[in-house]
Amino acid sequence: MTNDVDVLIQRLDEGLPLPSYAHPGDAGADLVTAVDVDLEPGQRAVVPTGVAIALPDGYAAFVHPRSGLGAKFGVTIVNAPGTIDAGYRGEIKVTLLNTDPHRPVRLRRGDRVAQLVVQRVERAVFHEVSALPGSTRGTDGLGSTGGLSAASPGAGHN
Numbered sequence: 001m002t003n004d005v006d007v008l009i010q011r012l013d014e015g016l017p018l019p020s021y022a023h024p025g026d027a028g029a030d031l032v033t034a035v036d037v038d039l040e041p042g043q044r045a046v047v048p049t050g051v052a053i054a055l056p057d058g059y060a061a062f063v064h065p066r067s068g069l070g071a072k073f074g075v076t077i078v079n080a081p082g083t084i085d086a087g088y089r090g091e092i093k094v095t096l097l098n099t100d101p102h103r104p105v106r107l108r109r110g111d112r113v114a115q116l117v118v119q120r121v122e123r124a125v126f127h128e129v130s131a132l133p134g135s136t137r138g139t140d141g142l143g144s145t146g147g148l149s150a151a152s153p154g155a156g157h158n
C-alpha cells in the first residue's frame with residue numbers, strides 16, 4: 001500500500017535542491033535556506049526556501065522544526081508548525097528563531113533548516129449551539145491534571 005500524494009513544485013532558485021526525504025518512511029521532507037543567515041541569541045529571521053508548491057484540495061503542508069538543530073543549537077521555528085495552505089502559491093518561508101541565550105548560529109545557503117510534512121486535513125462545518133454536550137473533561141484545561149514534580153514555576157531542570 002502506498003500513501004504517496006502528487007504535489008506540484010516550482011523551483012524558484014535553480015541552485016538549490018528540491019525538498020527531499022532523508023529515509024524511506026520519513027514524514028518530513030527537508031527544506032533548505034536559500035540565503036545565508038546569522039542569528040544572534042534570541043534573534044529570528046524569515047528565510048526563503050527556494051520552492052513553491054501547489055497542494056491538492058484537502059491537503060495542507062506543515063513546516064516543522066528539525067530536532068537536530070533544536071537540540072544542538074537551540075534553533076526552532078517561531079510559528080511551529082507553519083501552515084502551508086493548499087491555495088498558497090508563494091515561496092515557502094521559514095521563520096527561524098535562535099533560542100540559545102548565549103551562542104549565535106550561522107546558517108549557510110543550502111543548509112537544511114526545516115521539514116515539510118504533507119497531510120490530509122478536514123475542514124469543519126461549524127454549527128452554532130447554545131450549549132455544548134457534556135464530557136468527562138468538561139472545561140478543565142491549562143494544567144488541570146497537574147504539572148511537573150517540582151511544582152513551583154521556575155523550579156524545573158534545564
Ligand SMILES: O=c1ccn([C@H]2C[C@H](O)[C@@H](COP(=O)(O)OP(=O)(O)OP(=O)(O)O)O2)c(=O)[nH]1
Nearest residue numbers: 063079081082083084085088091092093094095
Ligand atoms: O511558516 C509558514 C507559514 C505560512 N506560510 C505561507 C503559506 C500560508 O498559506 C500563508 C499564510 O499563512 P498563515 O495563514 O499561517 O499566516 P497569516 O498570518 O494568517 O497570513 P494570511 O493573512 O496571509 O493568511 O503563508 C509560509 O510560507 N511559511
Ligand SMILES: [Mg+2]
Nearest residue numbers: 083084085088
Ligand atoms: Mg491565515
